[in-house]
Amino acid sequence: MAHKQRKMDIAEAKKLLDKTKTFIFDCDGVIWKGDSLIDGVPETIDMLKSMGKQLFFITNNSTKSRAGYLKKFTSLGLNITAENIFSSSFAAAAYLESIKFDGKVYVVGETGIGEELDLLGIKWSGCEADKGKEVTLSEGLYMDHDKDVSAVIVGFDRHFNYHKIQQATLCIRENPGCLFIATNTDAVTHLTSAQEWAGNGSMVGCIKGSTQQEPIVVGKPSSFMLDYIAEKYSIPKDEICMVGDRLDTDILFGKDGGLSTLLVLSGVTTEDRLLSPKNDIVPDFYTNQLSDLLEAK
Amino acid sequence: MAHKQRKMDIAEAKKLLDKTKTFIFDCDGVIWKGDSLIDGVPETIDMLKSMGKQLFFITNNSTKSRAGYLKKFTSLGLNITAENIFSSSFAAAAYLESIKFDGKVYVVGETGIGEELDLLGIKWSGCEADKGKEVTLSEGLYMDHDKDVSAVIVGFDRHFNYHKIQQATLCIRENPGCLFIATNTDAVTHLTSAQEWAGNGSMVGCIKGSTQQEPIVVGKPSSFMLDYIAEKYSIPKDEICMVGDRLDTDILFGKDGGLSTLLVLSGVTTEDRLLSPKNDIVPDFYTNQLSDLLEAK
Numbered sequence: 111m112a113h114k115q116r117k118m119d120i121a122e123a124k125k126l127l128d129k130t131k132t133f134i135f136d137c138d139g140v141i142w143k144g145d146s147l148i149d150g151v152p153e154t155i156d157m158l159k160s161m162g163k164q165l166f167f168i169t170n171n172s173t174k175s176r177a178g179y180l181k182k183f184t185s186l187g188l189n190i191t192a193e194n195i196f197s198s199s200f201a202a203a204a205y206l207e208s209i210k211f212d213g214k215v216y217v218v219g220e221t222g223i224g225e226e227l228d229l230l231g232i233k234w235s236g237c238e239a240d241k242g243k244e245v246t247l248s249e250g251l252y253m254d255h256d257k258d259v260s261a262v263i264v265g266f267d268r269h270f271n272y273h274k275i276q277q278a279t280l281c282i283r284e285n286p287g288c289l290f291i292a293t294n295t296d297a298v299t300h301l302t303s304a305q306e307w308a309g310n311g312s313m314v315g316c317i318k319g320s321t322q323q324e325p326i327v328v329g330k331p332s333s334f335m336l337d338y339i340a341e342k343y344s345i346p347k348d349e350i351c352m353v354g355d356r357l358d359t360d361i362l363f364g365k366d367g368g369l370s371t372l373l374v375l376s377g378v379t380t381e382d383r384l385l386s387p388k389n390d391i392v393p394d395f396y397t398n399q400l401s402d403l404l405e406a407k
Numbered sequence: 408m409a410h411k412q413r414k415m416d417i418a419e420a421k422k423l424l425d426k427t428k429t430f431i432f433d434c435d436g437v438i439w440k441g442d443s444l445i446d447g448v449p450e451t452i453d454m455l456k457s458m459g460k461q462l463f464f465i466t467n468n469s470t471k472s473r474a475g476y477l478k479k480f481t482s483l484g485l486n487i488t489a490e491n492i493f494s495s496s497f498a499a500a501a502y503l504e505s506i507k508f509d510g511k512v513y514v515v516g517e518t519g520i521g522e523e524l525d526l527l528g529i530k531w532s533g534c535e536a537d538k539g540k541e542v543t544l545s546e547g548l549y550m551d552h553d554k555d556v557s558a559v560i561v562g563f564d565r566h567f568n569y570h571k572i573q574q575a576t577l578c579i580r581e582n583p584g585c586l587f588i589a590t591n592t593d594a595v596t597h598l599t600s601a602q603e604w605a606g607n608g609s610m611v612g613c614i615k616g617s618t619q620q621e622p623i624v625v626g627k628p629s630s631f632m633l634d635y636i637a638e639k640y641s642i643p644k645d646e647i648c649m650v651g652d653r654l655d656t657d658i659l660f661g662k663d664g665g666l667s668t669l670l671v672l673s674g675v676t677t678e679d680r681l682l683s684p685k686n687d688i689v690p691d692f693y694t695n696q697l698s699d700l701l702e703a704k
Contacts, residue, residue: 145546245565245598249442252601268542270572272565272605279605297619301542304549308569308576308617315616320605322594 115385118372118395123406126395130370131349132164134339136330139355139377140400141167144303147186148376150401155188157407165194166339170329172199172265172293172310175225196339198293198329199223202263203230204338205291205328214258216281218274218313219265219293235259236277243273255280261289264317264325266299266310279320290321294329330359336367353400355379357391370394412682415669415692420703423692427667428646429461431636433627436652436674437697438464441600444483445673447698452485454704462491463636467626469496469562469590469607472522493636495590495626496520499560500527501635502588502625511555513578515571515610516562516590532556533574540570552577558586561614561622563596563607576617587618591626593656627656633664650697652676654688667691 118126135141141151158165167190169179176192176199183190199222206215207230215234217223227234235256245253253273259281267274282290292314299309314325328334340347347368354360355377364371373393375381383389384396397403415423432438438448455462464487466476473489473496480487496519503512504527512531514520524531532553542550550570556578564571579587589611596606611622625631637644644665651657652674661668670690672678680686681693694700 247565247598249599250601251599253604268544268569270567270569272567275567275605275609279609280602283603295616297617301544302546302548304547305577306580307550308572311616311619312572312576312613313616316609316613318616319592319608319610319612320594322608 115392115396118397118402120406122395123397123403126351126370126372127161127403127406129349130163130351132166132339132343132345132351133158134166134168134336134350134352134364134369135400136354136356136360137167137169138300140353140374141188142186143377144300147188148399148401150399150404152187152189154401154403155190157404161407164343164345165190166196167194168196168330168335170198170294170296170310171299172197172202172329173220173222174199175222175229176200177225178222196335197222199226199265201328201335201338202265202291202293203227203232205326205334206230206232206261208338211261213260214256216256216259216262216278217265218270218278218317219263219267220269223263223265223293236274238269240271240274240277241269243271245272245276253277253280255284257285259285259288261291262317263291263293264310264314265293267313270313270316275316275320278317282317282321282323290317290323290325292325292327292329295325295327296329331363331366333363333367336363336369357384357389357393361391361393364393365391372397374399376400412689412693415694415699417703419692420694420700423648423667423669424458424700424703426646427460427648429463429636429640429642429648430455431463431465431633431647431649431661431666432697433651433653433657434464434466435597437650437671438485439483440674441597444485445696445698447696447701449484449486451698451700452487454701458704461640461642462487463493464491465493465627465632467495467591467593467607468596469494469499469519469626470517471496471519472526473497474522475519493632494519496523496562498625498632498635499562499588499590500524500529502623502631503527503529503558505635508558510557511553513553513556513559513575514562515567515575515614516560516564517566520560520562520590533571535566537568537571537574538566540568542569542573550574550577552581554582556582556585558588559614560588560590561607561611562590564610567610567613572613572617575614579614579618579620587614587620587622589622589624589626592622592624593626628660628663630660630664633660633666654681654686654690658688658690661690662688669694671696673697
């Protein structure tokens, strides 16, 4: 059952700003909704920067690289750099770097993953090159697979097909020690704001079904991105605040990682749902929207 | 740990033939391997028929209908009828008939499923009609889905694509009470005998990943086909013998269903593996190949 909760007041907001050196923001529902910026976000980000806070923006979307994502931030008038963005495409590449991976990768996904691997000089195949390939049956048909592949990354892919399924499956099943890495396992994704779309949980579920193996997940709710940020920038976790709109991903991710947590009601979670006796995921603070922090300056 | 076991002798084979009214055969590894008939199978089948035994051939393959499968049996010189064949495409249609389904079906899969639905007069869409469809992104893109669909059948599909994933997902998530039926969840399938191919476990895993729902499985190891045969032909289960080459599917399926079980070593299971202390699935009998029954006539 939830504890008694009430919206963050100015004194609490001041306390939060005071103890927090680094903010990690989920994007959809916090910074923007689909293609529309949420009111007051640019001013709040500018204020936090002027206070010397470190800001990171994390997204489970793997279709774009950090450079690709930066274009969206810039087009919305947000003044940040690619280093502040942690997409799950980057997380997959950073994971391989963290384990000193020196093999070749087979990629299921869109362009973001390959772009991030290129930046680290990691060899890869698949992705757009296997778009539209068909498996045409003939007696004794045999699909060759790349024996040099020692990791398969599976990200959201609108051009997912049986050729890719079989390639990924053969690499994982038959190449000794081949890693199976999922950028994320979200059931739904906001491909467009008009409806919910089947997410990378479907591509990953597919490869789980054929390989009977569990993937290494690098996006939320896995702690990889958080650990990476904390270690790379030497930030104590109790000085980090996770800001998100989803209880079961963002807030849980923050709490599991030992961060302080701020839920904003500008996304999918209503105040009724938050305060419902059925909810047992309780953020440290909650407020209507990010720009409420402006009052606490 | 396995019990002490030894190969079936002639006296045991006679006893098995005596008490068994109905044989259910797995096909691959028992009747044929890929496109090659296993030695002595036609003679054994003729003998069993002449003894008045009822014979059923079950396969988790859903790509063909029973009529489509019959062509393979006939081309290999096996003298049976479509009614003796239980493919998982038929099982999916028979399941809907058994629950007096009167809605419309969205089909992921190849031609067999639609052909079996047609024979029962059940309306359906999808399948080959959605082959090659692409989801091209544009702002506010929205995919309409068929609100009349109240069951989605997922079978093996070489033309699996994101359009089908999203259609199936929308029907299951958004149409109230919509059923999610899997013809089977096999990780691998023998598309050709040259290698193992990713099976319908991949297509089903995909839709599980996006809908977060578990399917109703109608193929092995679910008991649906067995219950259907026992009920439709009024056969006591202890008079049925399941013959298969796989411990964890065929033999387990038979044992769970209360049948007697005969493992043949003409498929994937070696005698060493059967007798290994690590194996705890013990068939009532085992023998080299089906034609060993000829000696017991």
